[in-house]
Amino acid sequence: MLRVDNITASYGVSQxxxxxxxxxAVGQAxxxxxxNGMGKTTxxxxxxxxxxxxxGxxxxxxxxxxxxxxxxICRLGFGYVPEGRRIFKHLTVHEQLVAFGRMRDGKQQCTPDDVYRLFPGLAERRASPGGLLSGGEQQMLAIGRALVTSPKLVILDEATEGLAPLVRERIWSVLSELKSRGLAILVVDKNVADVMALADYAYILEKGRVAWSGAAADLRPDDDAQRRLLAV
Incomplete structure (x- = not known):
């Protein structure tokens, strides 16, 4: 589905x-x-x-x-959940889900009501402005906002960073359900155990290069690659 071939990128003179x-691949996580600073967001x-x-x-x-x-690019079927959420502070939860809704193949694949079923807490806050939501609620809204665009692939940058354990658990559960429905997912997250429980395949970046890639099951907690490339 998505193939990135040998890309280089710079900010000004800094590569x-x-x-x-x-x-x-289709349906793959x-x-x-x-x-931090290894090139994931870039x-x-x-x-x-x-x-x-x-x-490249x-x-x-x-x-x-x-x-x-x-x-x-977004119209081709990308759903994007950016680091920092970037929700609209003065629009309500429901207004944001309605505003971002798009159809694919003549049908909206995920409606606001579908988002409320995935995240019941958002249903209770549907009339609340985005700026009054907690960090976890904002992240759930950011994910829901990506889903209502009817994506074929969802990209999440720091999916659960800084969130309470119960919120993280809910988000991983939702992502697992979406994967089971055939939605492709690319996710960045520091909670390695959680993201690897979801992922089929993994890439580790170091200083702007792919330093390790392979099946998620091969990256074990006691693996040298994880200690060398991910340990703080």
Whole structure:
């Protein structure tokens, strides 16, 4: 579904990515891991059209997208949950879910009511402005906002960072359910045990390069790669 081929990327004169390649197959959950500052968010920004790669190519369902504008990429079937959530503070929960709703193949694949079933806590706050929500509620809204765009692939940057354990548990449960329905997922998160329980495959970035890749089951807590590349 998504193929990133040997991309490089820079901010001004500072090169951040050095030949990053990865793939996400249909219905697959893929983890993108690494310590802070290793290039995870930059890789996602390149995928989403917020940063144009200096070289290499990105394809989605056979279409080259690294020269498209960000809104053109989203229309192809990307749902994006950015780090920091970026919800609208003055719009209510329901207004934001309605405003972002899009159809695919003549049908909206996930409606606001579907989001409320996935996140019952949001249903209770549907009339509340985004700025009055807790951090966990804002993150659930950010995920719901991505889902109502009827995506084929959801990309989550720091899916559960800084959230309470019960909220994290709910989000991982929802992502597992979405995966079982065939939705492809690319997720960045520091809670390695949780994300690896969801993921089929994983990539670890170090200093803008893929330092390790393989089946998620092969990255065990006592594995040298995890200690060397992920331990703080």
């Amino acid at each position: 951040i990515l050095f030949g990053v390649s990865l793939e996400v 893929v983890a993108l891991l690494g310590r 890789t996602i920004r390149a995928m989403m059209g917020a940063l144009r790669p200096s070289s 190519a990105i394809h989605f369902e056979g279409t080259r997208i690294d020269r498209l504008r960000d809104y053109e």
